[in-house]
Structures are given as structure tokens and as C-alpha cells.
Amino acid sequence: MNSTGKHNAPLGADFLRHDSAPAAAGVEGYMEHDAAVYRTLLESTKAIPWKIDWATLAFSYIGPQIEALLGWAPSSWKTVQDWAARMHPEDRDKVVEFCVAQSKAGTDHEADYRALTSRGEYVWLRDVVHVVRDANGEVESLVGFMFDISERKKTEEKLAELQRELEALSFKDGLTGVGNRREFDAVLQREWSAAQRHAAPLSLIMADIDFFKSYNDYYGHVQGDACLKRVAAVLSEAVRPGDFVGRFGGEEFVLILPNTGADAARQVVERCRDRLSAEEIAHERSPFRQTVTASFGVGTLIPAAEADPVAFVNLVDSQLYLAKDNGRDCIAAVNRVG
Structure with a gap:
């Protein structure tokens, strides 16, 4: 029929x-x-x-x-x-x-x-x-x-989900849960290209925990790992939706702030310092109130066509070391906009 x-x-x-x-x-x-x-x-x-x-x-x-x-x-x-x-x-x-x-x-x-x-x-x-x-x-x-x-x-959907989970893990720092260096490179390239297309400001913040070697020597590496996790959490809570937080290596963290001018970037980094201070993580070997602090380097620019993101990272890194040379627990900033 x-x-x-x-x-x-x-x-x-x-x-x-x-x-x-x-x-x-x-x-x-x-x-x-x-x-x-x-x-x-x-x-x-x-x-x-x-x-x-x-x-x-x-x-x-x-x-x-x-x-x-x-x-x-x-x-x-x-x-x-x-x-x-x-x-x-x-x-x-x-x-x-x-x-x-x-x-x-x-x-x-x-x-x-x-x-x-x-x-x-x-x-x-x-x-x-x-x-x-x-x-x-x-x-x-x-x-x-x-x-x-x-x-x-x-089966394909399960495999795809596992693949997504593996990719997500490959972009995360295994200790702190924030982005790793691989994700930082990818996000920076994406936001750099977007800033070039729209002639928008892009800000970068690099943070380094002060006297962290002394912290590890005094408290031990297990406690040192716990400290890194707490600092990563503080930075993640201080940024805005759409901002990126990653671990750059060791005790150094990096923040990418898309479409963010120098004044707004300064507000973000001040909020990071305030929240870290309020956390009051004990650090007996630190001269700053015997609590964990950090030094910050900040940079802002509108990427020109011939500009190099690696050079920008190096510029902000130099600001971080300037902050450390100036006594730590402070901010050094450079603005290439305007």
C-alpha cells in the first residue's frame, strides 16, 4: 500500500x-x-x-x-x-x-x-x-x-563536549583557574585586532606579588600555592565583565582591559590593590604591614597598524619593574593615547 x-x-x-x-x-x-x-x-x-x-x-x-x-x-x-x-x-x-x-x-x-x-x-x-x-x-x-x-x-555530541572541555582546560592555569599564557596570547591577539579595527583604546595591567620568594621560603610551597589562588580570586573579582585575568608565570598575573582608556584602567588597578589589601593575607616577611601586596605596571594605547603587541607587553612589563624599583606596593603607568 x-x-x-x-x-x-x-x-x-x-x-x-x-x-x-x-x-x-x-x-x-x-x-x-x-x-x-x-x-x-x-x-x-x-x-x-x-x-x-x-x-x-x-x-x-x-x-x-x-x-x-x-x-x-x-x-x-x-x-x-x-x-x-x-x-x-x-x-x-x-x-x-x-x-x-x-x-x-x-x-x-x-x-x-x-x-x-x-x-x-x-x-x-x-x-x-x-x-x-x-x-x-x-x-x-x-x-x-x-x-x-x-x-x-x-556520541558525537559527547565527544564534542569533551573536546570543548579539553580546550577550556588547555586555556586555564591548573593551579589558580584563571587563564594561562596560551589563553593570554589568544585574547591579546583578538583584542588587539579589535582595537585596531575600531581605533579603540586597549589597556594592559601586569601584577607581581611582592616578596613572594620570601613568602615561599617562610610558609612553604603548599601555602605559597594557596596564596597564588587567593590573589587570582581577588583579581578576578576586581575586574569588569569582558576583562581578562591570567597567570603570566610564577607569581605574575596579567589583565587585559578591552576598550578601556587610561583613567578607567587606573580605576581597575586601584580596585585590585584595595581588594588585595582588604584580603589581609598574612606575610610575616613583608615590610608592608606584614600582609601580601603587589606591584602593578599599566599601559594604555590605541594600536596603530604597524604596532606590535609583543612590544606593548614589554612596555607594560617595564612599568611593572619600575614599580618594583620604586619600592613595590605601587603602580607605574604609561599612556600612549592622545
Whole structure:
């Protein structure tokens, strides 16, 4: 029975012959004779066979397996409109346009999409389509198979999620949880390019924990690691949404402030100092109130076309060392805007 309620033509002769060249009489007779065998083979597979008449865009056949998978009776698949209507809205336009274009061109093709079930859920399908031409080379019909690829898609999604998690981990400092040097390089390049395009100011802050070697020597490396984590948390809480905090190496941290002028950058770094002071992390070997402090180097510029981000980092780094030379627990800044 086909989708319109009429009996299908013998499946062996009609469905399986994909070319339009006349078959030898003996072969044709053999296929007609064993049409029931071919139908049984087709309808016993998990793949769902179907055929569409190109002139009418109507289904002349769809396998009964479709009802077991999606819940829609074969008789409900009348035209390609039924096929499109039962496709996920996010997939529909792209898949329909692709399949129509490939079919008009007479090109065999495949398409993955989510199909709606009668229960209101979605199942991932892969349609493998073969274009049948007539003796004049014109498109006569489309024949193909639908495959349930839901489990494959679930596996792919799990792998993709694991890949995203691995990528995220590869951009994070294992100790402090803030960005690592690799992420810093990527973010700086991205924000540098954006600042060049929009002629916008970009600010960079480098921070170094004062007398950290003495801290490690006195408290031990385990406590030193805990100190690094607390400083990283303080800096992360002090910045604004869209700013970047990373560990540059050792006890040195770096902050990237997109679209930020010198005055705003100064406010951010002052907030970092204030919050670190309020944290009151004990440091018996520090001359500054015996608590952990940091020195800061700050730089602001609008990147010119010939400017080099590495040179900018070196410039800010020199400001950091200037702050340390000036007694630590202070800020040194340079502004190349205006």
C-alpha cells in the first residue's frame, strides 16, 4: 500500500532499478517474479526505503519502518511537504534548500536533520538520496533510505563536549583557574585586532606579588600555592565583565582591559590593590604591614597598524619593574593615547 492508500507497484522492478536503461527481458522477468522477496528484504532492514515522483513531488513509496521509528503511518507521507513539515524548524530551510538544489542538479546527496515524532520528540535521521533520470537525462524520481543516526549524534555530541572541555582546560592555569599564557596570547591577539579595527583604546595591567620568594621560603610551597589562588580570586573579582585575568608565570598575573582608556584602567588597578589589601593575607616577611601586596605596571594605547603587541607587553612589563624599583606596593603607568 502506498502513501495515498493505493497498492504499490512490484517493489523489485520499480524501486530497486535505479537506472533508466531498459533491462534485459530475462532479468526484468526475474525481478518481477521475485518482487515479494525484494520487498521483504527492504522492509526487514532498519533503513527506511522511500521513493518520490519528481513531477508531482509525491511519495510513491515509503517503508513501513517509518511508523515504528517516528510514529507516523506510511499513508501520512503524501508529498515532500509532509517530509519538510516534520523536520526541526532549525534544520528545515537549510536541508530543504540543499536537497532541492542537489536534486535539480541530478546529484546524489546526503542530509542529516532532526525529524519530529508523533510524540513530539525529535530523532536524528540521515537521508541518502539517489537521483533517477529518464532516457532523456531528465530527473524522473528520487529514491533513497532514511537511517536513524540518533545514537551516533549522541556520541558525537559527547565527544564534542569533551573536546570543548579539553580546550577550556588547555586555556586555564591548573593551579589558580584563571587563564594561562596560551589563553593570554589568544585574547591579546583578538583584542588587539579589535582595537585596531575600531581605533579603540586597549589597556594592559601586569601584577607581581611582592616578596613572594620570601613568602615561599617562610610558609612553604603548599601555602605559597594557596596564596597564588587567593590573589587570582581577588583579581578576578576586581575586574569588569569582558576583562581578562591570567597567570603570566610564577607569581605574575596579567589583565587585559578591552576598550578601556587610561583613567578607567587606573580605576581597575586601584580596585585590585584595595581588594588585595582588604584580603589581609598574612606575610610575616613583608615590610608592608606584614600582609601580601603587589606591584602593578599599566599601559594604555590605541594600536596603530604597524604596532606590535609583543612590544606593548614589554612596555607594560617595564612599568611593572619600575614599580618594583620604586619600592613595590605601587603602580607605574604609561599612556600612549592622545
